Amino acid sequence: MKPLTGFSLLRPPTLVGALEMMSTLEHAQPIVGGTDIIPTFKDLGSKPVHLIDLGLIEELNGIMEEDGKILIGPTTTHTQILTSKVIEKTAPALHDAARWIGSVQIRNRGTIGGNLCNASPAADSAPPLLVHGAEAHICSLEEGHWIPLLELFKGPKMTVLKPNEILIGLRFPTIAGASSSFQRIGRRKGFTLSVVNAAVYVERKDDALKEARIALGSVAPTPIRAPVVEDKIRGKKMSEELIDEAAEACVEVAKPIDDVRGTAEYRKDMTAVLVKRALREAWRRTGGEL
Amino acid sequence: MVNFELNGAHVSFEAPATMTLLDMLRVELGVTSVKKGCEQGECGACTVLIDGYPMTSCIILAPQVEGRHVCTIDGLAENPLMKELREAFMENGAVQCGFCTPGILLSAYALLRDNKRPSEEEVKTAIEGNICRCTGYVAIIESILDAAERIAPD
Numbered sequence: 001m002k003p004l005t006g007f008s009l010l011r012p013p014t015l016v017g018a019l020e021m022m023s024t025l026e027h028a029q030p031i032v033g034g035t036d037i038i039p040t041f042k043d044l045g046s047k048p049v050h051l052i053d054l055g056l057i058e059e060l061n062g063i064m065e066e067d068g069k070i071l072i073g074p075t076t077t078h079t080q081i082l083t084s085k086v087i088e089k090t091a092p093a094l095h096d097a098a099r100w101i102g103s104v105q106i107r108n109r110g111t112i113g114g115n116l117c118n119a120s121p122a123a124d125s126a127p128p129l130l131v132h133g134a135e136a137h138i139c140s141l142e143e144g145h146w147i148p149l150l151e152l153f154k155g156p157k158m159t160v161l162k163p164n165e166i167l168i169g170l171r172f173p174t175i176a177g178a179s180s181s182f183q184r185i186g187r188r189k190g191f192t193l194s195v196v197n198a199a200v201y202v203e204r205k206d207d208a209l210k211e212a213r214i215a216l217g218s219v220a221p222t223p224i225r226a227p228v229v230e231d232k233i234r235g236k237k238m239s240e241e242l243i244d245e246a247a248e249a250c251v252e253v254a255k256p257i258d259d260v261r262g263t264a265e266y267r268k269d270m271t272a273v274l275v276k277r278a279l280r281e282a283w284r285r286t287g288g289e290l
Numbered sequence: 291m292v293n294f295e296l297n298g299a300h301v302s303f304e305a306p307a308t309m310t311l312l313d314m315l316r317v318e319l320g321v322t323s324v325k326k327g328c329e330q331g332e333c334g335a336c337t338v339l340i341d342g343y344p345m346t347s348c349i350i351l352a353p354q355v356e357g358r359h360v361c362t363i364d365g366l367a368e369n370p371l372m373k374e375l376r377e378a379f380m381e382n383g384a385v386q387c388g389f390c391t392p393g394i395l396l397s398a399y400a401l402l403r404d405n406k407r408p409s410e411e412e413v414k415t416a417i418e419g420n421i422c423r424c425t426g427y428v429a430i431i432e433s434i435l436d437a438a439e440r441i442a443p444d
Contacts (some may be wrong), residue, residue, distance in 0.1 A: 001329050009353055038310075038349040039330045046308070066313060079343070103419025104397060108343040109350070190418035191332075197350035243427060 003047045004038070011053040015060065015168065018052055020142040025050045030166055032075045033109040035102065036118045060113075060168060072170040074113020078125075081112060091172065092285060093128035093180035093199045093278075100124055100184055103191040111218050113167050116152060119159050119222070120193075122261075126153070126223035127199035127215035128182050129170065137169035142147065142170070153222035172217040178203045178211070179285035183274040187261060194218050195262040196270045198250075200278035204286040210228060214246070214275060215217040219254035219267055226253045238288055243279045294355045297365025305352035306358040306361045312336045312347040315362070323363050327421075334420030337393035344400045346419070353368050363392045371441060372399055378437040379430070383412070386424030394420045406442040410435065 007030075012018040021029045031037050031051040041047070054060055054075055063084050064071040070090055071082070081087055082098040102110055103125050114134070115125040127150070134149040138161065149170070152159050161167065180201040186192035196218050203211035212233050214226040231247040236242055256267035280290060292305045296319070297317040300437040305314050312329075315321040315338070324347060327335035338347045366372035375398055378384070385391050394417055401408055401416035408416070412436045414427075422430060 004308040004310065007307060009351055011353070011356070032353065035331055035352075038351070042329055051307070051351075055354065102331075103334065104400075104416055105337055105344050105346045105419040106331060106339075109331075109345045188383055190415070 004041055004046050006046050006048045007041075007051055008049075009051045011056055013056050015057050015139075015166075016141075018054055018057060018166065019139065019164075021050065021052050022166060023141045025052075027038075028052050028163065029207060030054050030117070032111045032114055033077070035106050035110040036114060040230060045130035046122070051257070054166070055115075055249050065090070065174070065272050069171050072112060074116075074167050074169065075111045077105035077109065077111055079104075081125075083190060090174045091128060091132050091180060093106075093131065093182035093201065093282070094125070096182040097124040097128045097184075097197075097199070098187075098208060100182075100194070106191075113116055113171065116149070116170075117159055117161065117167055119153055119155075119157050120158055121156055121220060121222055122194045122197065122218040124182070124184060124194055124197055124217070127197055127217050128180060129172065129213035131180055131199045131201035131213040132172040133201075133213070134170050134172040136167055137171070138165050138169045139168075140164045146171075150223075150225060151216075155221045173288075175203060177286060179282050180260060181278040181285065183278045183281070184217075185270050187218060187272060193261060196254075196256070196267050196274055198271065198274040198278050200275065200282045201284060202279070202282045202288075204238075204283065204288045207288065208235060209242075209283075212246075212279075214278075215254045216250065216254055216271060216275075218261075219256040219271055224253070226250050229253060238283055238290065243276050243290075246279060247275040292353050292356050295359045297361055298376040303352070307351060310348055311338070311352050311355055311360070313352040314352040315347060315360070321362055321364060322326060323344055325389055327389070331433055332419075332421070333390075334393045334397065334417075335390055337420065338397045339396055339400060339411045342400065342403075344397050344419075359415060361396075366396075366399060369399075369429055371437075372401055374417070375399060375402070375439045378440065380435040382429045382431040382433040382436060384425060384429040390420055390422040390424075394422065394430060398437070401434070404440065407438055408435075 184197035201213040291369035327333035
């Protein structure tokens with residue numbers, strides 16, 4: 001364990017204040033819960049940074065439903081996501097994923113924005129948001145813009161955020177007749193990183209998949225979508241055969257590596273298992289039968 | 291200067307940014323019920339309640355509790371729910387070395403405060419962030435269920 005040393009902590013009460021710090025200070029790094037940053041400092045040594053604590057900025061926290069869209073502030077904790085009736089109803093996959101992030105202590109402290117900006121390929125928040133078509137609001141002192149969430153991730157532990165930019169919001173549309181499911185496998189059940197995770201979003205029209213979206217985590221340098229597979233099953237009549245077909249096709253999309261949590265071969269096998277589970281559950285949640 | 295409430299009393303302490311809440315409480319303020327285990331937010335021995343929510347104090351920076359309410363088991367010594375939990379832990383033999391016990395009691399307290407009759411699964415979820423290397427958890431889980439029954443009998 002390395003001692004914490006050499007960084008400062010600034011706690012701006014306003015977003016403008018935080019953005020000013022991000023643009024004027026060299027080596028500024030946003031922090032909220034610190035559940036990824038502080039353990040990393042203890043493992044690898046502190047970085048000589050100005051930690052900008054966004055935790056006091058009220059407008060960055062909370063969940064809102066507005067004009068057919070769900071808006072989530074980046075400092076919203078996993079516990080807030082997990083206990084939100086709005087999220088449970090409109091994005092069940094995100095609700096499910098929040099349950100499996102960390103422990104109670106970590107969920108009370110860690111935030112959805114932190115989970116995404118930490119940019120772990122295994123981040124459990126990412127696949128559900130990706131299949132719900134989430135966008136990320138990126139802001140600097142000069143300007144703000146929305147990007148598809150998928151574009152936030154550049155590589156393992158790397159985002160497209162520039163040194164003066166902060167993730168200030170997330171949004172995704174609410175669609176009637178849609179549902180979703182999140183599935184994961186870890187080395188044990190509770191309080192562990194995902195070896196593989198997957199989310200599926202479906203819109204049902206009678207017995208057919210009007211829309212289908214699949215996202216996978218921990219099988220590539222970033223969380224990914226599987227558009228090839230989505231195109232293959234979109235519009236088709238739902239069946240166990242179609243589920244098998246989708247799962248097999250996802251195995252081809254997955255490009256995992258061997259690491260301490262699992263082998264590439266195991267990850268490919270589990271990708272199929274999780275996609276099947278997620279497709280079945282999301283379908284059932286729309287009221288569909290199999 | 292960090293100003294916060296510790297177990298109901300106002301505290302002002304000159305804490306640098308690099309000091310964890312755990313070190314401020316345990317080393318500087320002498321609250322030794324808050325244990326230093328993994329220092330990575332994994333083991334739960336340093337659990338405290340912040341505004342009522344269990345969190346691991348080893349990965350929180352001391353200045354981040356400015357204006358917040360921090361509670362350790364010491365602050366719940368006379369609390370009726372915590373008394374039932376302590377009794378249940380003693381009677382069921384849920385304590386061996388005792389190192390994890392303060393953290394587990396706080397996690398269990400937060401659970402039963404918000405959910406009077408949790409299922410066994412909910413108890414397991416509530417303490418998944420607390421590692422015990424002695425007991426194998428069975429007596430701990432039974433104690434929490436037992437305390438729940440004592441405070442809210444069928």
